[in-house]
Amino acid sequence: MSDFFSILIVIVLSLLGLSFVPSVTGLGVAPMLSLFFVIGLTYFKKGAGPILISALSGLILDFFSSSPFGLHLGLFLMVAVVIRLFFQEGMNELPFGHYLAISAGALVAYFIADSLFLHFSGGSVRILELLLPFVKFAVVNLVGCLLVYALNVRYFDAIKKFEHNRR
């Protein structure tokens, strides 16, 4: 049941990030809200479910992206795998420090990969010119990251209550 809601949240967050937020901010930056959600989810839930939901989330972004297909899928899977490998799964709470560090690491990795792909696909990419887009990207995503953290905490509380009542 909670997997169904998680998928629904991923779809809604992806669409918000791709359509609503860029048109509201006018900065031309689509924040990866679904990435922040699946980071929390992979911490919180055990099993293969969060990894599959991460893959779905990456796929949705790949469908709308002009970057090479698989960039988002790869990033989302990599993040889920890193969390599974290095952190305890099924945690009761979402540690803010870990969440922020993994989000920041994933965003920097994504930005570097995207810049490299752009360079190899013939775009003129100079390091200094990347600075302004990176600042915009970082600011919009940081705000998104904090908002989704609040959503994650509430959502996981609700799941815990639901499962406690069921027992």
Place this chain on the structure above:
Amino acid sequence: MQKKISIILIAIIFGAMLVFANSKGFLDSAKSAVGVVTAPAAGFLTGTGSGIVNLGKSLLNLGKLQEENANLSEKNNQLEAELALLNEVEAENESLRGEIDFVKRGKFDYEAAQVISYDPSNLRAMLTINSGGLDGLKAGMAVTSEGYLIGRISEITEYTAKVQLITDPTSAIPVSIQDTGVNGIAKGELGSGLTMEKIPQGENVVTGQKIVTSGLGGEIPRGILIGEIEGVTSQENSLFVSAKIRVRTGIGNILRVLVIKN
């Protein structure tokens, strides 16, 4: 630990299979399905977001001023586009005078579409629109807004199409300076910039000149307004000069577009 490794291996194999399937075109119908399912919701969200922004702006600017400004701006864009077209026709008439076989300029056949999403990549300038192959669109077609060329279709599914904006860093469009006919290439830059390159040294290039499509290459019709020159850069030992082009305002936040089908 073994369980963890097997989950990771499955994830990697799963991801690799999907990338392979996409490269072979097996995911095309899945992409169409995603377009069908998400286009209405995404279009609604984009429209709502833009509506909220406009509402906020209207409130800040006492409503009426904002509306008037938007109308005037739109009218100005249209008039400039019309003027560019008329100038182009005049120049064409001039060059064709005396020739026996006169080729009449064809009228454009348009398809209206709504922007449904923006590119998740922060470095690219791309849009997805809610018209696709079933509406007669094809890759390479020119996309305009208020008479200005804003990009061309780069990828297509049955129900949606991706538009590569002229400001995308990998975009290159053959253009010419309208009043002199000097040809060059308009290349997109990071941060929504556009530069006309390959202008031979010694040509008359000044601020304010209109830049239109040259029609070279055959994909994009000739004479569509792109913008105007706002600065010229010249290097002593170079064969060419380049010119910064001021494009239509708000090119990254367009809601509705017209695709030229013929």
